[in-house]
Amino acid sequence: MKKRIAATLLTGILTLTMLAGCAQGSGQTETSGTTPAAQPAGSTAAGGENTDAPDYSGIKLVYWSNWEATEPQGIVIKEAVEAYEKETGVEIDLEFKGRKGIKEGLIPALDADQQVDLFDGQGNKSNYGDRTVSLEDLVKQFDYEKDTNPVMMELARSYTDGVLKEIPYQFKANAYLYNKKLFRDAGIDKAPSNWTEFLDTCQKLKDSGVIPLTTDDAYAPQAFGMHLARLMGSDGVNEVMFNENGGWERPEVLQAAKAFEDLAGKGYFSPLVGSNVWPTGQNTEFAVGKAAMYCVGTYVPNEVKTITGGDFEWGFFNYPEVEGGVNGTEAMVVGAQSFAITSKCEHPEAAFGLIEKLTRGEYDAKLAAETLGLPADLNNTSWPAELTELHDDFPDLRRC
């Protein structure tokens, strides 16, 4: 029965797994200089004051956001929406629906012919079907693609059979976040890149009197899923999840389980790890410096910033390579939040202009800074200090 839960989680993890290798084609095409009927804001300068902004007076858009008005994302989005209204004359009805509001309420609202023009939320909106529209033409029209991480665009396309129906932002990666100070105190000068080094790191941390690893109930299967993906690759884990070709009986599953048994047996996990109901481990063990490593997503520094304060030295390393594994550290679990435009929208250019406003230039930088997140605009090079170490690992085909 535990298997089923792990399977559910693994599905999530694996759909996000993307190879960062340079061999993969980006699918990026040179866009021709077509001039759209309504001249959109220049893509790279979209964040700032733009005197060439198109006139959308008389147009009203309804924007449902999955953030709360009080979250850093909500605050920046509100500012950007107000700036966009001022620039273009468009009227935007911004509604902060929260995650549940979008998840439970958006499809029924659209099916009941309620006007919602654009919305944001967790990446992979494939379940919306034809309720969301293809953004391929708009992306070309706005010459948008050249400034977004091509891997993230490819990931977004992969959800809907190669057709772009969502614009990614608030990128994230999942692997080990760690406390650099605790590493330094334990005499560790380099983050581990393979399993032997990982075990060595754990031992050194333990010897220095620190708990090497902790997690919470909700995130516990992440490390297991990544370990399995290192061993057998994404396709193999898919087979495990759907119990095909031997599935759960395959030797790699036992091998991964043994690896965790080994970690537990050596006392590397927090003694309280079994009873950590999220966010207990994250907040009371990792963020306060009792435990050194936590396998989770890069959104955590933002979630715990009120606990850690500014002094916490954040580190990040990709899931270590394991001996005999199919994938190495060139594979990373990545994902994003995303924007989509609904089929109810009568002015997709105006809606896309707002998406551009939020994911380019000033407001993209602000969103990244306020949420300790990753910018969507490749020209925004200022990554949050907390995630500096992710910068070199994060898949970006343009650097190849």
Add this chain to the structure above:
Amino acid sequence: MKRNKSMILAFTIPGTLLFLLTFVYPIIRTVIMSFFSITEITDPVSKWAFSGIQNYTALFQNSLFQTSLWNLFRIWLYGGIIIMAVSLLLATILTSGVRGKGFFQAAIYLPNVISAVAMATMWIQYVFNSSYGFLTNFFKALHLDALASIQWLDGDHKFWALLISYCFGMIGHHMLIWISGIERISTDYYEAAGIDGANKIKQFFHITLPLLKGILRTNIIMWSISVAGFFIWSQLFSPLTPDTSTVVPMVYMYVKLFGADSVDVVSRDAGSGAAIGIILCLFIVIIFNVANRLLKDDDLEF
């Protein structure tokens, strides 16, 4: 008296229509939906595909759904026994003429007034937490290290932690129902029994308990209804993703209907969701009928 049929019709039609529209129609639609393969709850009928009892067979073959039913049954049975016993005991004590009845009654009922989210957070963070929770500190103070080291929220104990904290809140509700039943019993019986030499315990077993049969039935049915809708507590004890020790059918239904929260499981299945709704409904109907058969109180008049 001559009945004015048109008048009767005029007055009953609005109510009947509302009842049909808001109760009967959704029930019939849900029953029908449970036999179709449907993605979204708002999908038009043209998108439904008939699948017979496939939703039901798939559910009963699914190990996580089996676990959720088993958890629900355990909550109903163990929780029911604990709650019925404790709430009846408290009700008997409070109606026996103790001082401060009003205060205790309000205090015991209080958890029902507080939001379930606040209550569950209190239990998880301040009672069961293994590093600073009440239980850990309490047993440490008594030097009972074995008890202090129990991890109340790990896989082995989480179900019981959930059950105890849920029962704690529900006792007040059922106690009030018991009290209303006990107060209905005339004091004459107790006086007569007292004169005949029956002590309080004998009075309880020979007067109170037999006369509370109908109330017991009410309590069991009320308890079953609230257990069938068990959802928030399970969500709070296992946030983000369901956990085998706390998953219940409503949580499973929620994931089926709206996809999972923290991961990219976006596939939705409203047909299965409807089938779960029907299964839970049958659960209550069966208990209602069994309770009505076993606990007949029409043989007593008082």
